Amino acid sequence: MDVHLKDLTFLYPNHDQPVLQGLTLDIPSGQFVAIIGQSGCGKSTLLRLLAGLLHPTQGQITFNGAVSNGRSRIHTVAWMAQSPALLPWLTAYQNVALALRFARNGTPPLMSPEEALSRVGLGDYIHEYPQHLSGGMQQRVALARLLVQGASIWLMDEPFSALDELTRENLSNTLLDLWQWLKPTILWVTHHIYEVVRLADRILVLSPRPAQIAADIGVELPRPRDENHPRFATYVTQLRKSLFHANGQESASNDWFNT
Amino acid sequence: MPTVKKARPMTGSTRSKLITWGLIVGALSAWEVGVRVGNVPPYLLPAPSLILRTLIQNLSTYLQASLITFGEALLGLLIGTCVGVLIAILVTFWPGLEHGVMSLAILVKSTPLVAIAPLLTIWLGFGWQPKVIITALVTFFPVLVNVLVGLQTITPSLLDLFHAWQANRWELLWHLRLPHSLPYVFAALKVSTPLALIGAIVAEWTGASGGLGRLMWLAYTNLNLPHLFAAIFILATAGMLLYQVTTQAEKRLVFWYTSS
Numbered sequence: 001m002d003v004h005l006k007d008l009t010f011l012y013p014n015h016d017q018p019v020l021q022g023l024t025l026d027i028p029s030g031q032f033v034a035i036i037g038q039s040g041c042g043k044s045t046l047l048r049l050l051a052g053l054l055h056p057t058q059g060q061i062t063f064n065g066a067v068s069n070g071r072s073r074i075h076t077v078a079w080m081a082q083s084p085a086l087l088p089w090l091t092a093y094q095n096v097a098l099a100l101r102f103a104r105n106g107t108p109p110l111m112s113p114e115e116a117l118s119r120v121g122l123g124d125y126i127h128e129y130p131q132h133l134s135g136g137m138q139q140r141v142a143l144a145r146l147l148v149q150g151a152s153i154w155l156m157d158e159p160f161s162a163l164d165e166l167t168r169e170n171l172s173n174t175l176l177d178l179w180q181w182l183k184p185t186i187l188w189v190t191h192h193i194y195e196v197v198r199l200a201d202r203i204l205v206l207s208p209r210p211a212q213i214a215a216d217i218g219v220e221l222p223r224p225r226d227e228n229h230p231r232f233a234t235y236v237t238q239l240r241k242s243l244f245h246a247n248g249q250e251s252a253s254n255d256w257f258n259t
Numbered sequence: 260m261p262t263v264k265k266a267r268p269m270t271g272s273t274r275s276k277l278i279t280w281g282l283i284v285g286a287l288s289a290w291e292v293g294v295r296v297g298n299v300p301p302y303l304l305p306a307p308s309l310i311l312r313t314l315i316q317n318l319s320t321y322l323q324a325s326l327i328t329f330g331e332a333l334l335g336l337l338i339g340t341c342v343g344v345l346i347a348i349l350v351t352f353w354p355g356l357e358h359g360v361m362s363l364a365i366l367v368k369s370t371p372l373v374a375i376a377p378l379l380t381i382w383l384g385f386g387w388q389p390k391v392i393i394t395a396l397v398t399f400f401p402v403l404v405n406v407l408v409g410l411q412t413i414t415p416s417l418l419d420l421f422h423a424w425q426a427n428r429w430e431l432l433w434h435l436r437l438p439h440s441l442p443y444v445f446a447a448l449k450v451s452t453p454l455a456l457i458g459a460i461v462a463e464w465t466g467a468s469g470g471l472g473r474l475m476w477l478a479y480t481n482l483n484l485p486h487l488f489a490a491i492f493i494l495a496t497a498g499m500l501l502y503q504v505t506t507q508a509e510k511r512l513v514f515w516y517t518s519s
Contacts, residue, residue: 051423079423083416088515089438098434102424129515 001064001076001152001185003027003050008059009210010045018057019045021210027202029064029152030183034196036239037206037214038247043189046211047155050187051079063153078151082158084138086130092117092141093126099145109148116144120174136167140174147178156188168192172199180223193243197235198225205242214246215239305485310492313485320474325493327470328459331387335394336455340448342395343402351410351436352428368400372458376465385468394458398451405447409440442516445509452501456494 008023096113205215294306379389463472478486
C-alpha cells in the first residue's frame with residue numbers, strides 16, 4: 001500500500017517549535033524504509049502520526065490515495081514499539097488472538113495465532129505467559145501480533161533496540177523473512193546504521209527539529225546482503241556523512257565511525 | 260546393607276508456620292499461667308481455658324450470632340466494593356468528576372462511624388440494613404482509591420497499542436483497564452475485609468436484634484468478660500481466615516502480578 005504525506009506539520013500543544021514542518025513524502029507499496037536521525041528529531045512522532053496516535057496540525061496522510069480514519073485503520077497500519085507491550089495476564093497465544101479480534105473485519109484472517117507464533121519461531125511457547133519469556137521472545141510475540149493483523153503497512157519504532165546484539169540480529173533476520181514473504185510497506189525507526197544498510201530499500205535521514213528529510217538514500221545492494229561487499233561500506237559511510245551533515249557537523253573522523 | 264534415610268530439610272514456609280503457631284501457643288500459655296498464678300478475677304481478665312469453655316458451652320448462640328454478623332459484613336463489603344469500582348470507572352471515563360467525587364468520598368470517609376450508625380438505626384430500625392450500609396460506607400473508600408490508581412496508571416506503551424487498534428473506551432476498559440486494576444482490587448480487599456467486620460460490629464453496638472456485636476454489648480454491660488472475649492476470639496479468627504482467603508484468591512486470580 002502506498003503512503004503519501006503532504007505538507008505534514010505537527011506541533012505539540014503549548015509548544016512554539018513544530019516537531020515536523022511541511023513534510024512531503026511518497027513511499028511506494030512494499031518498500032522497506034528505514035528512518036534514522038538524531039534522538040528527539042521527530043522520527044517517533046512521524047510514526048505515531050501514521051499510526052493515528054497523534055493527529056497532524058496541518059497537512060494530510062493518505063494510504064493508497066485515501067484518508068484512513070477510525071476502525072478501518074487497524075487493517076491498514078500495524079504498530080510495534082520498543083516495548084513489546086504484552087498483556088501479562090494473557091498467554092502468548094491469547095495476546096496474539098486479541099490483536100486478531102480487533103483486526104477482524106468479516107474476511108478470513110491471513111493466519112491463525114498459532115501459525116503466526118510458529119512463523120516467528122515460538123510454536124512451542126504458545127501457552128507461555130509473557131513473564132516466562134525472554135525479552136527477545138516477547139518481541140517475537142509482538143511480531144506475531146503484528147502478523148495476524150494482516151495490515152499492509154508496518155510501523156516499527158525501534159522494536160529491537162532494547163535487545164542484545166545477537167537477539168537483535170536474529171529478530172531482524174526474522175523480520176526480513178516476513179517482509180520478503182508478505183511484502184508489506186515497512187517504516188522502521190532505528191539508530192543502528194549497519195542494520196539499516198543490511199535491511200532497508202531506502203533510508204530517510206531526518207534533520208533536527210523541525211524535522212525535514214535531510215537525505216533520501218536508496219540502497220541498491222543485492223539480497224541477502226553481505227557486510228563484506230565493498231558497496232556496503234560505501235553506504236555506511238554515506239549514511240554517516242548524511243547524519244552528520246543533517247546535524248550541522250562537518251564530518252566524523254574514522255575513529256568515531258569505528259566506535 | 261541397611262539404607263539410611265536422610266531427613267528432609269525444612270522449607271522456609273514450614274518453618275514460618277511453625278514459628279507463627281509457636282508464638283500463638285506461647286502467648287496463650289503465658290496468658291493462662293499469668294491469670295492462674297496472679298489469681299486475676301474473670302471479670303477483669305478471663306483465662307483462655309475459661310474463654311474456650313464459654314465458647315463451647317454456648318456454641319449455637321455464637322454460631323447464630325456469627326452468621327448474622329458475617330452475613331452483614333460480607334454483604335456490606337460486596338456492596339462497598341462494587342460501588343467503589345463503579346465510581347472509579349465513572350471517574351476514569353469522565354475525569355471532570357474526579358474532584359467532586361473524591362471530595363464527597365473523603366467527607367464520608369472522615370465522618371466518624373459511631374456518629375452515623377445511631378442515625379441509621381433510628382431511621383432504619385434494628386435489622387440488618389443499617390449494618391450493611393455502615394459496612395459498605397467504610398469499605399468503599401479503600402476500594403475506590405486503589406481501583407482508581409489501577410485504572411489510571413496504565414503503561415503508555417499498552418495504551419498506545421490499544422489506541423493503534425482504535426479500541427473504544429469500553430474495549431479499553433474490558434481488555435486493559437479492569438484486568439490491570441485487579442491487583443489493586445486485592446490490595447484494597449486486604450484492607451477493607453477487616454474493616455467490614457469492624458463496621459458490622461460497631462453498627463450492631465448502636466442497636467441490633469442479633470449478631471456478635473449485640474452479644475458483646477450485652478456481655479460488656481453485665482461485665483461478663485468470658486462471653487466478651489469469646490466473641491472477640493471469633494472475630495479475630497474470622498478476620499484472619501478472611502485475610503487468608505483474600506490472599507489465596509489473589510494468588511490464583513492475579514498470578515501474573517505476584518510472579519512478575
